[in-house]
Amino acid sequence: MAQISPKLLIPESFQVSRDDITGQLGLIWELIKTPLIVPLLQLGVYICLAMSLMLFMERVYMGIVIILVKLFWKKPEKRYKFEFIQDDVELGSSNFPVVLIQIPMFNEKEVYKISIGAACGLSWPSDRLVIQVLDDSTDPAIKLMVEQECQRWASKGINITYQIRENRTGYKAGALKEGLKRSYVKHCEYVAIFDADFRPEPDFLRRSIPFLVNNPDIALVQARWRFVNADECLLTRMQEMSLDYHFTVEQEVGSATHAFFGFNGTAGIWRIAAINEAGGWKDRTTVEDMDLAVRASLRGWKFVYLGDLQVKSELPSTFKAFRFQQHRWSCGPANLFRKMVWEIIQNKKVKFWKKVYVIYSFFFVRKIIAHMVTFCFYCVVLPLTILIPEVWVPIWGAVYIPSVITILNSVGTPRSIHLLFYWILFENVMSLHRTKATFIGLLEAGRANEWVVTEKLGDAVKKAADAAKNKNNAKAPRKLKFKFTDR
Numbered sequence: 001m002a003q004i005s006p007k008l009l010i011p012e013s014f015q016v017s018r019d020d021i022t023g024q025l026g027l028i029w030e031l032i033k034t035p036l037i038v039p040l041l042q043l044g045v046y047i048c049l050a051m052s053l054m055l056f057m058e059r060v061y062m063g064i065v066i067i068l069v070k071l072f073w074k075k076p077e078k079r080y081k082f083e084f085i086q087d088d089v090e091l092g093s094s095n096f097p098v099v100l101i102q103i104p105m106f107n108e109k110e111v112y113k114i115s116i117g118a119a120c121g122l123s124w125p126s127d128r129l130v131i132q133v134l135d136d137s138t139d140p141a142i143k144l145m146v147e148q149e150c151q152r153w154a155s156k157g158i159n160i161t162y163q164i165r166e167n168r169t170g171y172k173a174g175a176l177k178e179g180l181k182r183s184y185v186k187h188c189e190y191v192a193i194f195d196a197d198f199r200p201e202p203d204f205l206r207r208s209i210p211f212l213v214n215n216p217d218i219a220l221v222q223a224r225w226r227f228v229n230a231d232e233c234l235l236t237r238m239q240e241m242s243l244d245y246h247f248t249v250e251q252e253v254g255s256a257t258h259a260f261f262g263f264n265g266t267a268g269i270w271r272i273a274a275i276n277e278a279g280g281w282k283d284r285t286t287v288e289d290m291d292l293a294v295r296a297s298l299r300g301w302k303f304v305y306l307g308d309l310q311v312k313s314e315l316p317s318t319f320k321a322f323r324f325q326q327h328r329w330s331c332g333p334a335n336l337f338r339k340m341v342w343e344i345i346q347n348k349k350v351k352f353w354k355k356v357y358v359i360y361s362f363f364f365v366r367k368i369i370a371h372m373v374t375f376c377f378y379c380v381v382l383p384l385t386i387l388i389p390e391v392w393v394p395i396w397g398a399v400y401i402p403s404v405i406t407i408l409n410s411v412g413t414p415r416s417i418h419l420l421f422y423w424i425l426f427e428n429v430m431s432l433h434r435t436k437a438t439f440i441g442l443l444e445a446g447r448a449n450e451w452v453v454t455e456k457l458g459d460a461v462k463k464a465a466d467a468a469k470n471k472n473n474a475k476a477p478r479k480l481k482f483k484f485t486d487r
Helices: 018-071 112-120 140-154 171-180 204-214 234-257 272-277 288-298 319-346 352-387 395-412 414-443 460-470
Strands: 099-105 129-135 160-164 190-193 218-227 268-271 302-313
Touching (some): 018 352, 171 288, 234 319, 272 288, 352 414, 395 414
Parallel strands (some): 099 190, 218 302
Antiparallel strands (some): 190 268, 218 268
């Protein structure tokens, strides 16, 4: 059968040269650019400018308040009743409250010893401390190692329990909820939560528990994270810059002005009665910590942030692990906002201005607008205006506001101010992932409840490098390999 010529399938009106097609496309572009593309892009500029102003005003407000807090506000020890719990020879340890330590973990081969050892080393009467290792590991070998570590500490007289579940229902929230149901927990008044890579100092409980003991209206005492691997690579330095602003400014301001901030999920102590009154742990989103904090706050409970009480932890040192973490941290708050905004509006136990702070500042601007404006304005709209010069962008919106926001964001980590250029590029790249995750959370799409545990390397990289150096004529340690898609 004779082959059919392609020309027979194409109308003669379309059989034109390549130059003619290019010319026609150019003509079509000119016809639609002025009446359609320019107005739409100009509208996008105005919307992005409005979001930029919202974020700018939020950052300036936070900057002014944090200056006032540092200069004039009393420290938490002065704002609230605070008195160290003293050892009493006559009473023994009975004047110390019973504290539960929960350590949730999942296949934490590299760091399980660190967190368990730090918890067992807390300076607190052993008969007033209950340590609970909540192991959801799926690797039998790792489960055995964690159990043996618990048994090793138990043989030294530490009240430590190794707890497992038949399934991972509810992920971290499910594990914490299941742990509180145990009979030996009923006499505990407070619960301190540490993720597997967190290492509290021995005096952690002695510096934090007095706030809860002497102030019955306080539900949560949150400590600051300090990163042991911040200098490992440029990725960890960028993360440190973003998180230090969160701790230095956002949480400090929330604690000082409204006695509210989002629980960070670890390095904090809860009053168990407050958890129960708020409805306990819920797994409806991937930010069970923030969910509980908002519900407890709506019932009138207060939170205290202690910036000088620091707990060592680890930052994700691979882009894959960091990307999954950011998906959870961006999707979860947006999804929680969708589910709780009406409940916050209808609540009658908290003041009007606290509602405004929670809805507008805490959720809308920080968790939604901040991600969207970074991606939409700086990564999409502004580059398009270069191609279409007819669209007007005021210099204050394109230069001045972004510059001020960037400078204010850098106050948390002065030592890394010379890395601001790289941080801007880094945040723009991550804004794509965060914006996508935010929309998934708002729309409650397929990956809204995706939970991928952040990989922790502990001292594995350092040990491998040290081992290589100690060998005679050893080669430099192999660098981690990345897939092409990760690059």
